[in-house]
Amino acid sequence: MSNLLTASIGRKLLMSVSGLFLILFLIVHLILNSFLLLDGCMGFETGQLFNAGVHFMGTNPLIKIIEPTLALGFVVHIVYSLILTLQNMKARGPQAYASGKKTTGVEWASLNMLPLGIAILAFLIVHIFNFYMKMKGYIAWEGGEVEFPFFGSMATGENAYALVNETFRSLPLVLLYIVGSVALAFHLAHGFWSSFQTIGWNNPIWMPRLRVISNVVAIILGGGFTVIALAQYLFF
Numbered sequence: 001m002s003n004l005l006t007a008s009i010g011r012k013l014l015m016s017v018s019g020l021f022l023i024l025f026l027i028v029h030l031i032l033n034s035f036l037l038l039d040g041c042m043g044f045e046t047g048q049l050f051n052a053g054v055h056f057m058g059t060n061p062l063i064k065i066i067e068p069t070l071a072l073g074f075v076v077h078i079v080y081s082l083i084l085t086l087q088n089m090k091a092r093g094p095q096a097y098a099s100g101k102k103t104t105g106v107e108w109a110s111l112n113m114l115p116l117g118i119a120i121l122a123f124l125i126v127h128i129f130n131f132y133m134k135m136k137g138y139i140a141w142e143g144g145e146v147e148f149p150f151f152g153s154m155a156t157g158e159n160a161y162a163l164v165n166e167t168f169r170s171l172p173l174v175l176l177y178i179v180g181s182v183a184l185a186f187h188l189a190h191g192f193w194s195s196f197q198t199i200g201w202n203n204p205i206w207m208p209r210l211r212v213i214s215n216v217v218a219i220i221l222g223g224g225f226t227v228i229a230l231a232q233y234l235f236f
């Protein structure tokens, strides 16, 4: 166990596993956020579908376990990526973190994982203050509770839709979300396949496939969050 935490490969493994776990969270998060685009369709009034989704996540007992695990996932990923990057920089110069051969076809993202990660972290801090802290009541906001259909009956919960809608009325915030999402896309374009390589899935058949899947995941997640922020600003 102590080797896992201290040996270089153990640290990289923890970083990869935590990164994949965070990607899983982002996929669920994007699915839930896509309700923002469907709101007003399928017989739901504006905001109801998203509010029901957020209520489901907020009241589901499983989420109560996942939330601290998610926080731990972020901490492990950030701490170990910092340790590894600094260790590599010290040992082999500032470009050492980039994996793979650096002669030809080097991806820009692979050389900039640390700055991209720092940009995402900065975005995330603003994001947590914008949404999570208000939803949980740590920061006051004038949302109030609303009613929405929930598994065949009506339920009452926070008006998360109003919060998102109000947030995305601000152009600077929309631009921040676009920058954060683009940074996320670049980070994932390298991070996704690189994680599989670290955990040992680096055979010659699957590596090229994983690189393609990596780009698809990056475009869907980065593009998805961008489209939602822009659509909220322009159309809702």
Ligand code: HEM
Residues within 6 Å of the ligand: 026, 029, 033, 054, 057, 058, 120, 124, 127, 131, 132, 135, 136, 160, 164, 177, 180, 181, 184, 224, 225, 226, 228, 229
């Ligand atoms: C259009 C873009 C996004 C929207 C509308 C959005 C919306 C939200 C909302 C409403 C919450 C609060 C949920 C609650 O407390 O019940 C939340 C929480 C959170 N978001 Fe986002 N989000 C977006 C993008 C992102 C991105 C790009 C990331 C990561 C890089 C992210 C990471 C998180 C995290 C870690 C939490 C706290 C954990 C949680 O409540 O599930 N979000 N988001």
